[in-house]
Amino acid sequence: MNITIKQCTLDDLKELQALSIETFDETFKDQNSPEVMKDYLDKAFSAEKLEQELTRPGSEFFFAMVNGEPAGYLKLNIDEAQSEAMGADTLEIERIYISSRYHGMGLGKNMIIHAHNNAGKYNKTRIWLGVWEKNGPAIGFYQKMGFVQTGTHIFQMGDEAQTDFIMEKAL
Numbered sequence: 001m002n003i004t005i006k007q008c009t010l011d012d013l014k015e016l017q018a019l020s021i022e023t024f025d026e027t028f029k030d031q032n033s034p035e036v037m038k039d040y041l042d043k044a045f046s047a048e049k050l051e052q053e054l055t056r057p058g059s060e061f062f063f064a065m066v067n068g069e070p071a072g073y074l075k076l077n078i079d080e081a082q083s084e085a086m087g088a089d090t091l092e093i094e095r096i097y098i099s100s101r102y103h104g105m106g107l108g109k110n111m112i113i114h115a116h117n118n119a120g121k122y123n124k125t126r127i128w129l130g131v132w133e134k135n136g137p138a139i140g141f142y143q144k145m146g147f148v149q150t151g152t153h154i155f156q157m158g159d160e161a162q163t164d165f166i167m168e169k170a171l
């Protein structure tokens with residue numbers, strides 16, 4: 001299997017939108033109502049919203065490409081683009097999603113290595129992320145990758161305030 005990582009540009013918006021919706025839906029649809037999911041997907045992954053995110057200074061998106069097709073994506077933030085003020089020395093993994101048919105093949109690990117490389121490039125010494133407390137598989141994956149829980153924050157999903165664990169890794 002040939003895995004490569006490609007930085008996304010505005011030209012990738014449609015593919016990024018389709019992959020964002022597909023992977024968020026398959027990850028969370030069993031634990032949220034269809035109405036809440038539809039509302040969230042429409043808002044969070046609209047073309048306008050993704051265009052803003054793709055062009056925001058400090059934010060970068062990457063595809064994990066398998067045999068030339070996007071099989072997953074990563075969103076990294078630094079500085080003011082981070083979703084919480086964690087400091088000047090931190091890089092945030094805001095999203096890491098691999099399409100379910102490619103789980104367990106090393107793509108997630110490749111993305112984490114890519115996040116490490118970017119942290120080094122920007123002189124950041126810690127990587128952090130938020131993960132829903134009920135997303136056991138992702139928590140297990142992050143622990144395997146060397147992240148530890150350091151706190152919590154609230155993620156608004158429809159009317160429900162969901163608790164996210166904050167996990168960090170010192171480099």
Ligand SMILES: CC(C)(COP(=O)(O)OP(=O)(O)OC[C@H]1O[C@@H](n2cnc3c(N)ncnc32)[C@H](O)[C@@H]1OP(=O)(O)O)[C@@H](O)C(=O)NCCC(=O)NCCS
Pocket residue numbers: 023027096097098099102103104105106107108109110130131132135136137138139140141144145
């Ligand atoms: C979580 C996710 C990114 C992991 O990516 P992946 O490509 O399936 O994981 P990899 O194949 O790269 O696994 C890397 C290592 O983590 C381990 N691992 C993977 N899932 C694990 C789990 N649930 N528990 C413990 N270890 C796990 C693998 O065994 C592998 O170990 P190794 O390096 O010793 O071989 C992916 O499954 C995914 O996209 N899930 C759905 C979306 C999601 O929940 N994203 C996170 C939102 S916060």
